[in-house]
Amino acid sequence: MPSTHKALSAITAALALALLASCASTDAAFTYTVPQQPEGASGYTDKPGWSTHTFAVAAANPLATDAGYQILKAGGSAIDAAIAVQMVLTLVEPQSSGIGGGAFLLHFDGRAVEAFDGRETAPAAATETLFLKPDGKPMAFMEGVVGGRSVGVPGTVRMLHMAHQAHGKLPWAQLFAPAIALAEQGFKVSARLNTLLAAEQALRKDPVALAYFYDPAGQPWPVGHVLKNPELAQVLRALASSGPSALYQGPVAQAVVDKVRAHPSNPGLLSMADMAAYQPKKRAALCSDYAAQGRSYRLCGFPPPSSGAIAIAQTLGILQHTPAGTLPLADGLPSAPWLHLYTEAARLAFADRAQYVADPDFVDPPAGTWMSLLEPSYLAQRAQLIGAQSMKVAKPGVPGATKTSYAPMPNQPEYGTSHISIVDAQGHAVAMTTTIEDAFGARQMVKGFLLNNELTDFSFAPTDASGTPIANRVQPGKRPRSSMSPTLVFDQATGKLLMSAGSPGGALIIHYTGKTLYGTLNWGLNAQQAIKLPNFGTTNGPTLLEQKRFPAATVDALKAMGHEVRELDMTSGLQAIQATASGYFGGADPRREGMVMGD
Incomplete structure (x- = not known):
């Protein structure tokens, strides 16, 4: 066992059990313990590599890695661990990925490799002129990014649910326990998150994000500050008990759509029908x-x-x-x-x-x-x-x-993105890259999570100068390259x-x-x-x-x-x-x- 894990101490098992008991459908066989929360470096920190014997999980934040480790330790599959890791990344690495974005997941089950596509899609009302200005010229990149215009239908949660139905071992609800516990109890702001927040300007223009990521003086929360996200915990509890429908239908979906369509200067086209219709692909x-x-x-x-x-x-x-x-x-x-x-x-x-x-x-x-x-x-x-x-x-x-x-x-x-690699005790493996595109996505926060700006991965110009169409232009229902x-x-x-x-x-x-x-x-x-x-x-x-x-x-x-x-x-x-x-x-x-x- 790597020494990094030996250094992690736990709060009481009783607290963990209490958290799990309040998460519907959760079996007490898996009890998540909150580790000491390291303050990861933002610059360049030499790393030795880690040797393991039975299984391994690699993720972009120590808390996310630990969540995957605990799931594997409890007998979970590589897919189970990936779900737990992603939910924690939504909380602790919000600039890169989350339930408001999309992902590609490769899975090896010991026999075959499967590709689960959770890429975002363009709204049904989108046209190839989405990123053109009134004069017919493409917008500057950041003009397209910030606001509602760039938000595609998020795909990560439905894709992970599809993969879990095929290859999950632990109950779906258990996999949310680490992220729920951390969202409710709080996690320490890392040096990387602090650095990126300090350099970020557009995020501050969203009142919800400003109130969450910055102190009353408008400064990013300092390294080590314990940041809690009860709104995200509530969404995660709903996902744990009700499955993906908690995100794609009902009040959370409505909040996402309202945020996108009501942006004061750059509204988007996302609809409730778009949310409900999203399907991952194998x-x-x-x-x-x-x-x-x-x-x-x-x-x-x-x-x-x-x-x-x-x-x-x-x-x-x-x-x-x-x-x-x-x-x-x-x-x-x-x-x-x-x-x-x-x-x-x-x-x-x-x-x-x-x-x-x-x-x-x-x-x-x-x-x-x-x-x-x-x-x-x-x-x-x-x-x-x-x-x-x-x-x-x-x-x-x-x-x-x-x-x-x-x-x-x-x-x-x-821009953007995060990567997860996992091999479980059966030798089954995951390679999953997950994203909200640019750092902090569209800079729109809803219910404790950030929305993607994935539509800016389409070509802003739909054709070349002679009018020949570009393959990766915007089209309704299309997934950006x-x-x-x-x-x-x-x-x-x-x-x-x-x-x-x-x-x-x-x-x-x-x-x-x-x-x-x-x-x-x-x-x-x-x-x-x-x-x-x-x-x-x-x-x-x-x-x-x-x-x-x-x-x-x-x-x-x-x-x-x-x-x-x-x-x-x-x-x-x-x-x-x-x-x-x-x-x-x-x-x-x-x-x-x-x-x-x-x-």
């Missing part, structure tokens, strides 16, 4: 083969409307047709020649992403299948475009010799689970997750070492490097190869759990406050 996971260091792997990720699995598999697949595999780390860091090859491959992948990927219920894949983008012959052809000098901006390819009728989507900001990249890795020969991984970070999720996969599979690093590597990437523009992490010689060498280099904060929030000979080894990102626990 999709086929997108799996592809990958070879590294003489071993063959099966990489399983999320299909469209996520672009993550395709872009990662394309980038890694293109690299296999270059000398990248012969280039080791240089003094523990990716070298300039390797970074050149990687970012060129990524430009090609991101060009295809902008051209083709959108909600598959609205947009057909090129050549009739998304796998056309991963055909070895197509990736080999794309790799031939990589030369000694950077192409700077790549153009999309034509897989299967089938031209598309869509225009490429222009680059647009993407995502970069979320929950990933499960298997040994191709035996089918054995090797790793669960993923990260927050907007479009850069693709690179953060890809870095971790490459570091473990190609460079032989453990999960923590791979996560710790400096971040890098491109969205088919400048080459991005995590600032102060690469030597000047690397930057200069990339510039000499024609790269426009920009050094910036690249705050990933990676979590990964990998199988070992004796159990599991988990890693959590030193750039955030996450941790791993298990027995």
Whole structure:
């Protein structure tokens, strides 16, 4: 058992039992104990990684990780633990995810991988002009984000309920006990939440959020302040006793709709009918083969409307047709020649992403299948475009010799998100990435939780200059394209689970997750070492490097190869759990406050 758990002390079992007794349908077999509440770091805190034998859970906040740990300890499944983790994250990491947002969940039941799609949807009244100003030009990004306009129908709760019906072991109501207890008793404001609140301006304009997150003087609650959320506790109790209908129908749904539609300057279109009609989807996971260091792997990720699995598999697949595999780390860091090859491959992948990927219920894949983008012959052809000098901006390819009728989507900001990786005592695994999009979402708080701004993941411009439609434009009932990249890795020969991984970070999720996969599979690093590597990437523009992490010689060498280099904060929030000979080894990102626990 990790020492982090040994350090956690509990309040009395009687209090825990009392809390559980008041949560309808809860069996006293699971008694949640509130741990000491650490004040997680906001900057960079080195982490050792965690070894476990039987099960492991990795999440973005210690309280959330502990909730999942206690569920697994009580005999819960990986799905059970994921639900408990998500509910606590709604409370303690409200800037990133919650019951007001959406999620993609990959699950391995020992035999097959399933993909549960809880992505938000556009309201029925939405049109492709949603983010156009009266003059017909697209809004500035933040003009679209703040208010009701950007709020999609939240999907996380209904998706988790679908997954629980298939793979839950503990009763649904029990899984809410940790979040209810913490919401009622309070949790300590972490350094990360305090830092983000201090920098945030738009959230203060919502009177409900201002009263909750800030003191009477308008300052964010200090680190260590005990923050209680009785309104959220009440919603969670209703969800525990009544299931998802407590969110999608009735007074909570009405409060969400009223908040969206009554925004004073930027109202939205969400309706009660939209809320009631939302349905999660079960999709086929997108799996592809990958070879590294003489071993063959099966990489399983999320299909469209996520672009993550395709872009990662394309980038890694293109690299296999270059000398990248012969280039080791240089003094523990990716070298300039390797970074050149990687970012060129990524430009090609991101060009295809902008051209083709959108909600598959609205947009057909090129050549009739998304796998056309991963055909070895197509990736080999794309790799031939990589030369000694950077192409700077790549153009999309034509897989299967089938031209598309869509225009490429222009680059647009993407933010937010949290990632959860879990392996339970049966070896069943979850990789779940969950989001409300931008930090603090639409900056609208209802009943103790924040609403998403997920509709800004659509293209603000519905067409290009010539009037050709963009695949990822707004349409009623459509799910916006995502970069979320929950990933499960298997040994191709035996089918054995090797790793669960993923990260927050907007479009850069693709690179953060890809870095971790490459570091473990190609460079032989453990999960923590791979996560710790400096971040890098491109969205088919400048080459991005995590600032102060690469030597000047690397930057200069990339510039000499024609790269426009920009050094910036690249705050990933990676979590990964990998199988070992004796159990599991988990890693959590030193750039955030996450941790791993298990027995």
